[in-house]
Amino acid sequence: MVSLGYFLSCEEFGPKELVRQAKQAADAGFERLWISDHYHPWNSEQGQSAFVWSVIGALSEAVPGMPVTTAVTCPTVRIHPAVLAQAAATAAVQLDGRFVLGVGSGEALNEHILGDPWPSADVRLEMLEEAVEVIRQLHRGGSHNHHGKHYTVENARVYTLPEQPVPIYVSAFGKKAVEVAARIGDGYVSVMPNADLVRAYRDAGGKGPAQGGFKVCHAPTAEEGLETAHRIWPNEGLPGELAQVLPQPEHFEQATQLVTKDMLSLPTGPDPEPYLEQVKAFADAGFDEVHVAQIGPRQDEFFQFWRDKVAPQLPK
Template identity: 35%
Template sequence: MTRFGYTLMTEQSGPKQLVEYAVSAERLGFDFEVSSDHYSPWLAAQGHAPNAWTTLGAVAQATERVELMTYVTCPTIRYHPAVVAQQAATLQILADGRFTLGVGSGENLNEHVVGQRWPTVLRRQDMLREAVQIIRELFTGELVDWKGEYFEVDSARLWDLPDVPVAIAAAVSGERSVETFSPLADHLIAVEPDADLVKGWHGARKATGLPGDSRVIGQIPICWDTDRDAAVTRAHEQFRWFAGGWNVNADLPTTAGFAGATQFVKPDDVASSIPCGPDLDAIVEAVSEYWKAGFTDIALVQVGDEGQDRFLKEAAQPLLEKLRAAAA
């Protein structure tokens, strides 16, 4: 059965608001909640970037049932993988086994802040591979010494380990990353409804004798509003960064860079790729591309902090009902 999630978008809301939204989303019946992990918003108009791990710790204590996930953390530059392992283990304890560590190779927007050179995409994937290996070693609770190509770990051990092991989901985008991470991660994260990518992931895992119950986790932005014009305006103001595609999004370092790169993106351009307005059936149609491609878990991003409460109060529950009926 397809599961539907709610996105805690740290780029567009403050930490207290995110915790409130998380509680509301659980009450309304969302199956899981994912949190972005940013040091900066994509565009200045979004206006927020609280620490994801602190926020998720609060969410873990304020909720009871809903599963939690980072979507995604980059454990290579801004965070050392040994630190991410400790954060993930602690959060899993606070969440009583409801947490999944979602990891990816990151964006320059967030990682450049620590003053290190931004690597090429192939090097970033190699760094992520080594980081996941280190995190796995630390999750055993044993003393870890590591001297690799990119990282060193000196006599590190996690002293507080959860009863439920932390699952790892890796963001992949092509054949090379599928081959690299299918044996290392438990689940797949992808940002486009690519059936070939999903098939390749399952095939690669089967070829190495790994279990076939791997989840496929996607995410799609929507901008619900009773006024379609207001929804289009908000989506353009806050989410036009999406138009550049991930090859561009991964490399731009600042909000000013994203503003410049998207200055010629028109509201209609955004509305053609993000369902905007009150039509729930149009949202269902857009989301259906993911479960048709084999995704088991789909997280919705309601664009903008303004109107978030109204979306949760008026639209979220009937939308979930329609999505579950259509995906059945």
């Protein structure tokens, strides 16, 4: 059976609410946490942008013992990888080694804010690979210099380090990105229960765990849940590379006017069966860990529903 975690959304909830949800997740039997890393929400309806590293510090005290993964951090443009190496090391110390740095090639939505150009997908993967190299260098301890194609580091040393280097899992949705994930990552991250991608990761030499995640909207009726999901997260229905290239929440609001409710595919409503089926889809696809995110304000009802109706039916 896969290990089940809860997915905390920094785009939809403020920092204190995220910590509260983490406590509820632990009480409901979830074993681990994902947490998103965004500078902007996808749209104004979500309306939050908590700084993930501050929240992780609070989580380390609020839910001691729960592993935490960033899902995912972009270490290439908005924050220099040498700074993220320090942030990740501190998080791992706070969490007693139960921290995973999930990384990806990012979105213009979060990374354009300093005025840097937004590179093509191939260049972003190249930058990601070099950024991971910088982070790994600094996590080995000692002073380091790096003069690469995209990053320069001079006489940098991270003094506060965990006992073991921080594991780095890589998000990937296409064939080339999956090959990069297998080459540089300690694990694989995806939000699609796609067995072909997991198989490609393994075939390319990826040996670490595969982490997945999906959104749900528990509500009194399936229709109400779908209405809430469509109001808050219509960007889940955007096709292709739009999510990577649109730079502002307003642009996502414009684009998602074309997203209808029937274009969203996620468990909603009071019946546990769709939730169980989605967990099974990720398990059957080869994922080792699966994280669930409840959309909207009915957080308390969701955790009770999961504890009472879904968890008892999960395979032991």
